[in-house]
Every structure is written in C-alpha cells, then in structure tokens.
Amino acid sequence: MTEEIDFYRYPDERGRFGPYGGTFVAETLIAPLEELTAAYTRLRDDPAFQKEFADDLKHYVGRPSPIYHAKRLSARIGGAQILLKREDLNHTGAHKINNTVGQALVARAMGKRRIIAETGAGQHGVATATVCARFGMQCVVYMGAVDIERQKINVYRMKLLGAEVVPVTSGSKTLKDALNEALRDWVGNVVDTFYIIGTVAGPHPYPTMVRDFNAVVGREARAQMLEQFGRLPDVLTACVGGGSNAIGLFHAFLNDREVRIVGAEAAGLGLATGRHAASLAAGRPGVLHGNRTYVLCDDDGQIIETHSVSAGLDYPGVGPEHAFLKDTGRAEYVGVTDEEALAAFHLLCETEGILAALESSHAVAQAIRLARELPKDGLVLCNLSGRGDKDVHTIAQREGFEL
Amino acid sequence: MSATSDSRNGERGTGKDRLGATFARLQARQRTALIPFITAGDPFPDATVDVMHALVDGGADIIELGVPFSDPMADGPVIQHANERALRNKVGVPGILQWVREFRGRDTDTPVVLMGYLNPIAIHGVERFAREAVDSGVDGVLVVDCPIEEDAALQPLRDAGLERILLVAPTTSEPRLASAVEAAEGYLYYVSFAGITGGSKLSAQDIAQRVGDLRRRANVPVAVGFGIKDAASAKAVAAFADAVVIGSALVATLAGAPDREDACVRARRFLAPIRHALDMHRG
Numbered sequence: 001m002t003e004e005i006d007f008y009r010y011p012d013e014r015g016r017f018g019p020y021g022g023t024f025v026a027e028t029l030i031a032p033l034e035e036l037t038a039a040y041t042r043l044r045d046d047p048a049f050q051k052e053f054a055d056d057l058k059h060y061v062g063r064p065s066p067i068y069h070a071k072r073l074s075a076r077i078g079g080a081q082i083l084l085k086r087e088d089l090n091h092t093g094a095h096k097i098n099n100t101v102g103q104a105l106v107a108r109a110m111g112k113r114r115i116i117a118e119t120g121a122g123q124h125g126v127a128t129a130t131v132c133a134r135f136g137m138q139c140v141v142y143m144g145a146v147d148i149e150r151q152k153i154n155v156y157r158m159k160l161l162g163a164e165v166v167p168v169t170s171g172s173k174t175l176k177d178a179l180n181e182a183l184r185d186w187v188g189n190v191v192d193t194f195y196i197i198g199t200v201a202g203p204h205p206y207p208t209m210v211r212d213f214n215a216v217v218g219r220e221a222r223a224q225m226l227e228q229f230g231r232l233p234d235v236l237t238a239c240v241g242g243g244s245n246a247i248g249l250f251h252a253f254l255n256d257r258e259v260r261i262v263g264a265e266a267a268g269l270g271l272a273t274g275r276h277a278a279s280l281a282a283g284r285p286g287v288l289h290g291n292r293t294y295v296l297c298d299d300d301g302q303i304i305e306t307h308s309v310s311a312g313l314d315y316p317g318v319g320p321e322h323a324f325l326k327d328t329g330r331a332e333y334v335g336v337t338d339e340e341a342l343a344a345f346h347l348l349c350e351t352e353g354i355l356a357a358l359e360s361s362h363a364v365a366q367a368i369r370l371a372r373e374l375p376k377d378g379l380v381l382c383n384l385s386g387r388g389d390k391d392v393h394t395i396a397q398r399e400g401f402e403l
Numbered sequence: 404m405s406a407t408s409d410s411r412n413g414e415r416g417t418g419k420d421r422l423g424a425t426f427a428r429l430q431a432r433q434r435t436a437l438i439p440f441i442t443a444g445d446p447f448p449d450a451t452v453d454v455m456h457a458l459v460d461g462g463a464d465i466i467e468l469g470v471p472f473s474d475p476m477a478d479g480p481v482i483q484h485a486n487e488r489a490l491r492n493k494v495g496v497p498g499i500l501q502w503v504r505e506f507r508g509r510d511t512d513t514p515v516v517l518m519g520y521l522n523p524i525a526i527h528g529v530e531r532f533a534r535e536a537v538d539s540g541v542d543g544v545l546v547v548d549c550p551i552e553e554d555a556a557l558q559p560l561r562d563a564g565l566e567r568i569l570l571v572a573p574t575t576s577e578p579r580l581a582s583a584v585e586a587a588e589g590y591l592y593y594v595s596f597a598g599i600t601g602g603s604k605l606s607a608q609d610i611a612q613r614v615g616d617l618r619r620r621a622n623v624p625v626a627v628g629f630g631i632k633d634a635a636s637a638k639a640v641a642a643f644a645d646a647v648v649i650g651s652a653l654v655a656t657l658a659g660a661p662d663r664e665d666a667c668v669r670a671r672r673f674l675a676p677i678r679h680a681l682d683m684h685r686g
Contacts, residue, residue: 014552024521024548026477028597031574170483171473180476187477188598190574287521287548288474292556300495301523302473 005328007254010321015204015291018327020320023203025290029183032190037205039110044212049105056101057216060134061091063098064220067228067381072351079371080378083233084364085221085249087385088356094386095214095245096127096198102213103196104131112194114138118182120147120175120241121311121359122154123386124198129163139163142181144174147311154390172305175315179289199242200319203290207319214248221381222252229379235260235370238383239362240333241277241313243322245385254330263322264366266308267335277306279318280326280333288317294326309338309394310358312386336362344368345388345395357386358394421542422514422566422589425464426624426645435681436590436646437462437637438626439653439674440518442469442485443502444494450663452505457667459513462678467545467648470499470519477547479601481651485658496527500539507540516543516568516589521556529556533563543568543589551582561588571617573597573610580617587623590646595629601651605630607639614643634680641681649677 015021023033043049057063065086074082087095100117107115115137119125125141132139141158145167148155158165171177179202186195200207200214225232236253238246240263253259268276276282279294286295288303296316297303308314325331336344341358344365348354356364360383367382374380388395396403429436439458443451455466471489475482503515517536524532524546536544543566549557551569560567566589571580574597583591593614596604610627618625627640628648637647656673660666 023550023552025550026547026572027550027570028477028572028574028594030550030552030579031572031576034576170480171487176474180474183476184479184599188602188604190597284526287525289476290548295522297473297522297526299526300493301526302471302490302495303522304473 005330007330010324011204011208015208017321017324019285020293020323021204021207021291023290024287024292025183025203026187028187028190029203032186033203033205035110040106040205040209043106043109049109053102053105056105057098061097061101062089063216064224065089067221067224070348070352073348074371076347076351077368077371080234080374080376080380082367082371083379083381084354084384085217085381087217087245087383088354088360088387092127092130093389094123094127094357095217095248096124096386097130098216098248099198099210099213099244100124100127100131100196103194103209104135104137106209107137107194107196108135110194112192114140114189114193115196116140116142116182116185116193117196117198118142118175118178119198120144120178120314121390122147122151122158123312123390125163125165126154126157126161128196128198129158129161132163133161140185141165142168142178142185144168144172144178146173147175147178150394151311151390153393175311176289176303176317183289199244200247200321201242201289201291201293201317207291207321210244211247211251211321214244215251217245217248217383218250218252221249225381231379232256232259233379233381234374235262236381237262237264237363237366237370239264239313239359239385240280240318240322241266241315241359242317243319245383247319247321249383250325250331261325261331262366262370263331263333264336264362265333266310266313266362267337268307268309270337271335275307276335277308277314277316278335279316280322281335285323291320293320293323294318309341310362310391312357312359313362334366336365340365342395342398354384355388356384357388358391360385361388421512422465425512425514426590429464435641435644436464436624436626437674437678437681438465438467438646438648439463440467440469440648440650441657442471442482442489442654443499444471444489444492445485445654446488446658446660446666447663448492448494448498450666451502453663453667454657454670455506456509457670458674459510461671461674463513463674465514465516465646467516467518467650468499468503470496470517470523472520472523475520477599479599479651481601481655485654496523496532500535500541503541504539514542515540516545517541518545519547521546521549525556530559533559533565536565537563542566545570545592551579551586554586568592570594573613584617584621587621590624590626591617591621592648593617593625593627593644595627595631598629600629603630605636607642611643618645634676637677638680647681
C-alpha cells in the first residue's frame with residue numbers, strides 16, 4: 001500500500017503527516033509559530049540562506065561525515081556488512097549540531113537575539129549553546145533536575161559556552177518537563193525569543209524544519225552508498241527517541257521502496273515491564289507537546305514516566321512523521337533493551353575502536369540483529385548518531401568501575 | 404439522573420441554554436460574571452463538589468473546573484502543582500464527570516465549564532467524552548492546546564451540544580481574531596497577557612481597548628482571565644469585561660486547606676469580597 005504514497009508531499013500546509021502533526025498549542029503561541037513558518041518557508045527557498053547553511057555544515061560542523069565499513073564487527077557477527085554513517089565525527093559529537101546551526105541562522109534572519117532550548121542528555125543543549133556562542137546570542141537551556149544530576153559534564157560544557165542552564169523541577173524532572181518549561185518561557189517572551197527545539201516533535205513547523213536540517217545525513221549517505229558500494233543499502237537503521245537523527249537518515253530513502261527502514265526505540269528494561277520509552281512500538285495515538293503522535297500514556301491520558309539507560313531516548317512521544325511512517329508501513333519500529341544496547345556498545349568498542357553514544361548503541365544493536373538475518377553481501381546502513389564520551393560515567397557506574 | 408434529564412429537556416435546556424441564560428440574567432442586572440477556576444480533585448478529591456457549591460455561595464456565576472494533566476504546558480507553578488496533587492489522587496475524566504453529576508443534584512443553574520488539555524479527552528475518546536459530559540451536566544469545554552486551526556478534533560463536542568469556549572490572546576492576529584469571533588460559543592476567553600497562568604503582567608489599561616473591540620464584534624460575552632487575583636484587579640477588569648476569571652490565586656488559597664470543610668470556608672471567603680467589589684462597580 002505504501003507504493004502509492006509520495007512521502008515527499010508531506011506534511012500538508014497545516015503541518016500534518018496524515019493524521020499526525022498539527023499545531024496543538026496555547027493560543028498565545030500561534031502567532032510566533034505563524035511568524036516562524038512564514039520566515040522558514042521563505043528561507044527554505046532562499047539560495048543565499050541555503051548556501052550559508054551548506055557552508056556552515058562544511059566548515060564549522062565538518063561535513064560530510066564518512067560512511068565507514070565496520071568490517072571486523074561484520075565479520076564477528078557473520079552476516080551482512082554493517083556500514084556506519086559517522087555523525088559522531090561532527091563538531092560537538094552528534095547529529096544535533098546540523099539542526100542547531102540551521103535554526104540559529106533562522107533566528108538571526110528573524111532578528112531574534114534570545115535563544116531557548118530544552119535538553120535531555122545535554123547533547124542538544126550543548127549544540128545550542130555552541131551556536132549561540134558563535135552568533136553572540138543569549139542562550140537559556142531548560143533541563144530536568146534529574147538529568148542535570150546524571151549529565152553533569154554536559155551541564156558544565158553548556159556553562160563554559162556561556163549558556164544559562166535552568167533546572168526543571170516540575171513533573172518527572174526529565175526531558176518532557178524541560179520541553180514544557182521551555183514552552184512556558186516562550187509563551188511569556190514571544191517577541192524577542194526563538195525556541196530551538198531539538199527534535200522532530202513539537203508543533204508545526206518544527207517537525208518539518210528540524211527534519212530538513214538533518215536530512216543532509218540521508219542525502220549524503222545515499223550518494224556515498226552509490227559511490228562507495230555502487231548501490232543502495234538493503235536496510236537502514238537508526239535510534240528513535242524524538243526521532244531527529246532517524247528521520248535525517250531515512251528521509252532521502254523514503255521513495256526508494258526496495259530499501260527497508262527500521263527504527264530502534266528504547267525498550268529499557270523490556271517492553272513487557274512497562275519501563276521503557278518505546279512510544280511507537282508500545283504507545284498509542286495522542287497529543288503531546290503541540291502535535292498528534294504516538295505517546296506513552298495511561299488510560300486517563302496522563303503521560304507516563306519513561307525509562308532508558310540513554311537520557312536522549314527517554315521521551316514519551318515521538319516525531320509525527322515517524323508515526324505516519326509506522327502507520328503506512330514504510331518503516332518498522334522495534335525495541336532494543338538497555339542490555340542489548342550496552343552489549344552493542346562494547347562490541348563496537350572492541351572490534352572497531354569506536355565509542356558510540358548510548359542512544360546510537362541502540363541502533364548498532366539493531367544493525368547487528370539485521371545483519372544476522374541477511375546474507376554476507378547484504379548491506380546494513382546504521383546511523384551512528386553520536387559519540388559516547390558523555391556516557392562513560394554512566395557505563396562505568398553500571399559496571400561498578402570507580403572513576 | 405433526574406437533574407440531568409430535567410436540564411436537558413426542561414426550561415434550562417442544554418449547556419448552551421444554561422450559559423446563555425446566566426449571561427442574560429447578569430446583563431439584565433448589569434452585573435459582571437464571576438468565574439472561579441479550580442483544579443478538579445485538588446486539594447482533596449472528596450472536596451471538589453462541596454467546594455463548587457461553596458464557590459456558588461461565595462458569588463460564582465460560572466465554574467471552570469480544571470481537568471488535571473501531567474504536562475500542563477500553559478500553566479504556571481501554582482496550577483502545575485494542583486495538577487500534580489490531583490494526579491497523585493488518581494483523578495481522571497470519569498471521576499470528574501461524576502462530580503459534576505453530583506453537583507447538578509443540588510445546582511441545576513450554575514454553568515460548569517471543563518478546562519484542560521487535549522490528551523486526556525482524546526484518550527477517553529472525544530465522542531464518548533462529549534456524550535458523557537452532556538449527560539453529567541457539563542455546559543462548556545475549554546481545551547487549552549486546541550486552537551481554532553485544530554477545531555475538527557473537537558467537533559463532536561459541538562455536535563453533542565457543548566459550548567466550545569475559545570481563547571483569544573494579545574498575540575492573536577486579526578484574521579484569526581475574526582475566525583474566533585465567528586466560531587465563538589458560550590463566551591470568549593481573553594487572555595490578558597502573553598504568559599502562563601499565575602503571572603502578574605496584567606495591565607487593565609492596556610487591554611481595555613482590545614476587550615472593548617472584541618465585545619463589539621462578538622455575539623457572545625467576553626471574559627478576561629490571567630493575572631486577576633483579588634477584588635482590586637477584578638474590579639479594574641470588570642470596568643470593560645463581561646466576566647472575570649480567577650484561577651491561580653484561588654487554587655493557591657485552597658492548597659493550604661487542612662481539610663475539606665476548611666477548603667469550603669476558604670473558597671467562600673476568597674470569592675465573597677471579589678463579588679462585593681464587582682457588584683459595587685455596576686451599582
């Protein structure tokens with residue numbers, strides 16, 4: 001049935017991906033969202049803006065990121081060839097910078113000098129603080145009090161970069177609450193403030209804009225595959241929290257029906273335990289943070305607390321385009337547990353000398369599963385969305401190693 | 404049960420009629436409507452119905468009853484904490500509708516408007532929610548995160564006869580204002596400043612002209628909320644609005660109540676001087 005759908009016709013002018021997406025926000029935010037949509041729509045077709053963005057990606061971020069053939073890992077698994085799109089080699093160590101560079105350029109074009117952002121693991125906060133330092137903009141990052149405690153190094157990095165980190169003590173004190181608090185800040189400061197959302201969620205136009213800024217990942221990867229391997233991969237995989245690195249990789253391949261697409265969600269302690277963050281694999285359609293999408297909530301519609309070893313996947317919603325890809329069958333979404341992600345982290349370290357982020361380790365675990373199902377000449381392209389230095393503390397702690 | 408049947412078929416009719424009749428009565432007497440907001444199930448689940456009656460005793464004309472949500476992104480700390488307390492007590496849509504039904508057992512006149520976020524309604528099922536809300540004696544529904552662009556999501560509420568209360572903010576553009584005026588039911592809720600609930604940026608002078616303009620254009624009364632916290636601020640707004648909404652200040656007062664009886668006393672005592680100030684104003 002997906003044959004008839006042209007995925008590049010989405011979203012519609014109201015920001016809808018089929019039944020998902022939209023603009024479910026308080027009245028006060030409609031005006032700044034309309035202002036942003038108008039500005040972004042204009043800039044998207046502005047060659048000067050696109051050139052500046054491309055130049056920044058090349059000279060500041062360090063793109064293109066390579067595709068690396070993980071031969072020893074592939075041999076160890078004994079199945080298909082695992083290829084890694086190395087987003088971990090970007091400036092600041094993850095794909096997040098693609099989006100913050102793009103949004104900072106939009107903010108500058110709109111004359112906004114104060115930037116706010118939410119962050120979970122701190123990667124998006126660091127990427128935002130980075131571009132603010134570069135553009136001389138004021139930066140306020142909202143971060144759950146629980147996350148501040150478990151991501152101290154990133155908190156300090158943000159401070160070094162000149163950002164103010166505001167602890168969020170409401171609700172579950174994690175990423176979703178940081179997002180609520182950033183929206184509250186924005187409601188009160190719509191005139192001078194630009195909100196850099198870190199994932200493909202939130203109200204229209206964020207799911208589209210953040211996707212567009214990350215879509216460079218898939219565009220590069222598609223060309224690199226043809227150049228290095230003479231063909232497209234058999235299957236793509238990426239980890240999905242909010243889903244920005246995943247949509248970044250998937251987007252260029254959506255109309256290549258022969259390429260299978262699999263998203264890896266955080267299954268935490270296991271889907272059956274209820275302690276996970278797998279909104280697509282185990283949630284239901286609802287409304288959260290400005291868009292209609294799959295959410296993890298109870299029968300009263302209350303959002304439930306999620307669990308994942310990786311703070312960056314610890315989110316009870318997911319980008320609306322992923323919800324649409326799931327329902328249309330174009331992409332599959334499966335759960336990877338904490339244990340499976342950690343095992344993949346170690347295996348990649350050991351065989352290839354690459355320390356992946358815990359988020360990305362979920363994708364590596366899924367790539368390993370997929371490689372086992374395919375013949376030796378099969379090609380599995382995995383988005384290695386970030387590097388794992390930030391997680392060394394967490395892993396040492398879990399494994400009883402005193403740092 | 405008989406109360407809801409009466410209100411549906413009898414002289415007071417559905418929610419549309421109860422809100423309409425309330426405003427007509429008030430306008431005939433040149434009286435400004437007083438609309439208190441409380442979070443359902445806060446501070447004690449078993450206090451909500453009694454507190455609603457106490458609010459009416461204290462001078463409430465319409466009651467806005469907050470449906471708690473885990474992620475109240477347009478609310479300040481006072482109402483956030485009220486939501487958290489209510490949710491710790493497992494307050495949900497079915498229980499709240501039951502409380503409205505109980506309230507209707509003794510009060511068939513005072514309109515009740517449910518105010519909250521979309522997800523609890525969406526997960527309950529919008530059509531089922533609409534049907535049950537009407538049956539319980541709810542008159543209107545205000546969904547904070549469902550602007551007019553997403554109106555289709557709530558069409559079943561209108562179909563069931565519930566008033567869909569819309570918000571207008573200082574940032575609302577002219578074309579959207581025109582749509583809101585066109586689609587308005589029950590009353591238009593004018594948000595006095597760009598911010599979250601419980602803020603203190605209200606300036607009566609700044610909004611008087613805009614509210615006046617809105618009143619001339621709309622077929623429904625205009626209520627003003629956000630930043631009204633006492634008799635003085637209520638009276639200042641009453642000079643140019645059809646209704647004043649008081650939320651956070653009342654919720655904060657109730658939060659300190661040690662028990663149900665005290666919560667009722669606090670509700671009455673909080674509202675009475677405001678009522679008095681409003682009635683003084685229009686003589």
